[in-house]
Amino acid sequence: MRRRSLFLSAACLALPVAAQADEVDFDPVDLAAAEERAAAIVAGMSDEQKTILTYGLGMFPDPNRTTQLPEGALYGAGFIAGIADLGIPAMPETDGPVGVSYIGGARGDFATPFPSTVALGATFNPEIAYLGGEAMGAQARALGFSIMLAGGANLTREPRNGRTFEYVSEDPLLTGVLVGGQVAGIQSNNIISTVKHFALNGQETGRAFVDVLIDDASARESDLLAFQLAIELGQPGSIMCAYNLVNSEKACGSHYLLTQVLKEDWDYPGFVMSDWGAVDSVDFAWAGLDQQSGAQIDPDIFLDDTLLAEAGDDEARLARIDDMNKRVLTAMIATGLLEDQEQAAPINFATASEIALEQARQSIVLLKNDNSILPLSGSASHIAVIGGRADFGVPSGGGSSQVHGEGGAALTVRHDPSPFGMLVSEQYHGPSPLTAIEQRAGDTKVNFRDGRYVTDAVIQARQADVVIVFANQWMTEGFDVPDLSLPGGQDALISAVAAANPNTIVVLQTGGPVDMPWLDDVAGVVQAWYGGEGGAQAIAEVLFGDVNPSGHLPLTFPRNVTQLPRPEIPGAQTIEPGFLARSDETISIDYTIEGSDVGYRWFAANGESPLFPFGYGQSYTQFSYDGFALHRSDIEGLGAVFQITNSGERSGADVAQIYLTAVNGEVRRRLVGFARLDLEAGETETVRLYFDPRLLAEWNGQTWEMAGGRYDFALSADAQSDLLTASVDLENLILDQKGQKQQ
Numbered sequence: 001m002r003r004r005s006l007f008l009s010a011a012c013l014a015l016p017v018a019a020q021a022d023e024v025d026f027d028p029v030d031l032a033a034a035e036e037r038a039a040a041i042v043a044g045m046s047d048e049q050k051t052i053l054t055y056g057l058g059m060f061p062d063p064n065r066t067t068q069l070p071e072g073a074l075y076g077a078g079f080i081a082g083i084a085d086l087g088i089p090a091m092p093e094t095d096g097p098v099g100v101s102y103i104g105g106a107r108g109d110f111a112t113p114f115p116s117t118v119a120l121g122a123t124f125n126p127e128i129a130y131l132g133g134e135a136m137g138a139q140a141r142a143l144g145f146s147i148m149l150a151g152g153a154n155l156t157r158e159p160r161n162g163r164t165f166e167y168v169s170e171d172p173l174l175t176g177v178l179v180g181g182q183v184a185g186i187q188s189n190n191i192i193s194t195v196k197h198f199a200l201n202g203q204e205t206g207r208a209f210v211d212v213l214i215d216d217a218s219a220r221e222s223d224l225l226a227f228q229l230a231i232e233l234g235q236p237g238s239i240m241c242a243y244n245l246v247n248s249e250k251a252c253g254s255h256y257l258l259t260q261v262l263k264e265d266w267d268y269p270g271f272v273m274s275d276w277g278a279v280d281s282v283d284f285a286w287a288g289l290d291q292q293s294g295a296q297i298d299p300d301i302f303l304d305d306t307l308l309a310e311a312g313d314d315e316a317r318l319a320r321i322d323d324m325n326k327r328v329l330t331a332m333i334a335t336g337l338l339e340d341q342e343q344a345a346p347i348n349f350a351t352a353s354e355i356a357l358e359q360a361r362q363s364i365v366l367l368k369n370d371n372s373i374l375p376l377s378g379s380a381s382h383i384a385v386i387g388g389r390a391d392f393g394v395p396s397g398g399g400s401s402q403v404h405g406e407g408g409a410a411l412t413v414r415h416d417p418s419p420f421g422m423l424v425s426e427q428y429h430g431p432s433p434l435t436a437i438e439q440r441a442g443d444t445k446v447n448f449r450d451g452r453y454v455t456d457a458v459i460q461a462r463q464a465d466v467v468i469v470f471a472n473q474w475m476t477e478g479f480d481v482p483d484l485s486l487p488g489g490q491d492a493l494i495s496a497v498a499a500a501n502p503n504t505i506v507v508l509q510t511g512g513p514v515d516m517p518w519l520d521d522v523a524g525v526v527q528a529w530y531g532g533e534g535g536a537q538a539i540a541e542v543l544f545g546d547v548n549p550s551g552h553l554p555l556t557f558p559r560n561v562t563q564l565p566r567p568e569i570p571g572a573q574t575i576e577p578g579f580l581a582r583s584d585e586t587i588s589i590d591y592t593i594e595g596s597d598v599g600y601r602w603f604a605a606n607g608e609s610p611l612f613p614f615g616y617g618q619s620y621t622q623f624s625y626d627g628f629a630l631h632r633s634d635i636e637g638l639g640a641v642f643q644i645t646n647s648g649e650r651s652g653a654d655v656a657q658i659y660l661t662a663v664n665g666e667v668r669r670r671l672v673g674f675a676r677l678d679l680e681a682g683e684t685e686t687v688r689l690y691f692d693p694r695l696l697a698e699w700n701g702q703t704w705e706m707a708g709g710r711y712d713f714a715l716s717a718d719a720q721s722d723l724l725t726a727s728v729d730l731e732n733l734i735l736d737q738k739g740q741k742q743q
């Protein structure tokens with residue numbers, strides 16, 4: 001199986017030279033040959049054959065099992081029929097991006113539940129993203145799938161978005177590099193991976209009819225840049241267009257997004273598939289859509305032989321139909337799917353479990369640690385564990401990405417009694433954090449209370465030396481969270497427990513940021529996201545110090561929603577939420593408010609300080625930096641060099657972050673490089689990395705341009721704590737789409 005060149009190219013962006021060496025098993029895809037072969041196959045196709053790869057059907061579980069599955073189909077997200085006469089296999093599709101999805105249990109199988117994607121973002125580690133992708137892709141393939149609908153490259157513009165847990169971060173570089181890694185890993189199994197949801201799919205409220213208003217430059221410097229980097233690094237066979245409208249055009253019918261930006265400006269050779277239920281007419285194909293997905297959910301199947309009827313003898317439309325086929329075939333050839341139709345090896349659960357556990361460990365962010373209450377020392381003889389269903393398992397995000405682990409969910413809470421409600425049920429993956437803590441605590445007494453009664457929790461807290469409160473915010477596709485509170489009275493529970501025992505540690509298991517009205521009253525806060533099947537063990541290992549916490553926030557935690565560009569979610573007052581909500585009326589979202597200043601950039605531009613900044617994360621050891629200097633190479637361009645030392649007493653990893661902070665004296669905060677490094681106590685490493693010039697540039701309406709003048713940079717602990725600074729004078733530069741200097 002082929003191994004992609006991810007780490008070779010990622011190195012140019014952000015990875016330290018030291019991290020590249022062992023990763024390059026370079027087997028580049030000969031794209032020109034793939035396209036040529038695809039074109040030759042299309043040239044030999046009959047008219048009927050040209051409208052088979054252009055649409056797929058949804059393969060959803062049918063409670064009555066009356067639906068006859070087409071030959072070769074599986075229950076999953078969807079299915080594209082093959083063309084046996086041409087040796088083209090059918091393509092069953094499964095959701096990602098946190099493992100092979102469950103689809104209501106219809107297949108009767110199971111797969112490894114990985115941590116949420118935002119947790120992956122907190123690792124700042126493209127290599128572990130690649131390994132996770134490789135492992136989940138292997139499971140997808142072993143279960144019979146050819147396309148995995150992962151990864152999510154939308155920026156987390158709206159922290160209340162119900163799908164925040166499915167996206168990596170609020171930053172284009174971090175998102176692009178990690179999604180690129182995951183996609184390359186998935187595709188190393190000779191299957192296709194799909195980067196989604198293109199583009200600017202920022203909220204679930206009215207997701208099918210919200211109209212995102214944004215100018216071209218702001219889009220290209222933010223969300224589109226995240227997609228562009230992910231596509232360059234991961235080379236996904238397909239892109240899924242989004243439900244929402246962009247500047248009053250449906251994303252899946254947007255000539256601007258699909259043809260102008262993606263295919264012309266970025267030269268993307270693969271195919272665009274629609275999100276399920278996002279297509280209104282055959283015209284979407286003329287705008288650039290190549291494949292209609294889950295087509296029976298749309299008002300009609302538009303991209304079947306309707307295409308030929310509508311094309312008539314219009315040469316441009318006939319050429320477009322050929323191009324649609326060529327793009328699907330190019331993806332199949334370039335990923336190896338067309339060639340490699342052998343039976344897959346049985347699933348290797350052990351390796352996937354190790355990677356899922358390692359992702360969970362690296363994702364945990366230590367937010368607060370007064371008086372070094374953590375790691376827990378042997379001196380505590382009585383620990384109270386309270387709340388968060390910690391006696392069952394760790395929460396997971398709901399919706400199409402839901403994964404079912406071996407033995408099924410440890411706990412399922414239904415919020416919607418309809419048959420459809422299973423898709424948006426709150427599911428917990430075992431084992432439980434309580435068991436993991438008990439095992440690790442040895443002789444220490446551990447008492448659990450579920451936290452339903454505050455009085456009872458307070459009694460337990462008074463008796464214990466240390467209290468660990470688990471607090472959850474469950475998120476699901478289809479529904480935004482209305483605010484950033486911890487639901488169900490958990491804030492009051494934490495406050496009461498903290499008042500009873502100052503040695504209170506809160507373990508947050510959330511999809512994204514939450515308010516912390518009790519922050520000053522607790523001794524410790526650990527952000528554990530949705531940890532997947534390794535979540536419980538990883539939490540116990542961090543609490544007891546077997547693992548040094550090394551996660552860093554991939555998105556800003558605001559003090560409250562009034563700090564956000566939109567204190568209220570557009571449409572929240574009027575729209576009935578839901579997966580399938582449709583309307584002929586649109587609701588506008590004005591993304592020109594923040595433009596490309598998403599997340600920490602919005603806070604920097606407004607001089608606001610959040611509760612916890614992007615990039616923040618404490619450690620049980622200390623790191624110091626030295627020798628920060630900028631350097632230029634003819635080949636790699638501008639970069640930085642510095643030394644990092646683990647100056648503490650224990651081994652651990654740190655995430656060094658370099659930001660552009662100003663151009664010609666004006667604030668312009670952008671993450672331009674990062675490196676995650678494991679260092680033994682006392683160890684020093686020299687890091688050298690290069691900046692993608694697009695991160696320093698602005699979109700001038702035609703291309704990327706760097707103004708001439710002074711550029712200030714900082715080596716920082718997070719987006720607002722600069723440690724060392726350096727500056728350089730640069731000449732005015734015009735760059736091409738890929739950030740290369742134009743001659």
Ligand code: BGC
Binds near residue numbers: 077149196275276400
């Ligand atoms: C989601 C996609 C998913 C598709 C297929 C849609 O509801 O938005 O992310 O891939 O369903 O399950």
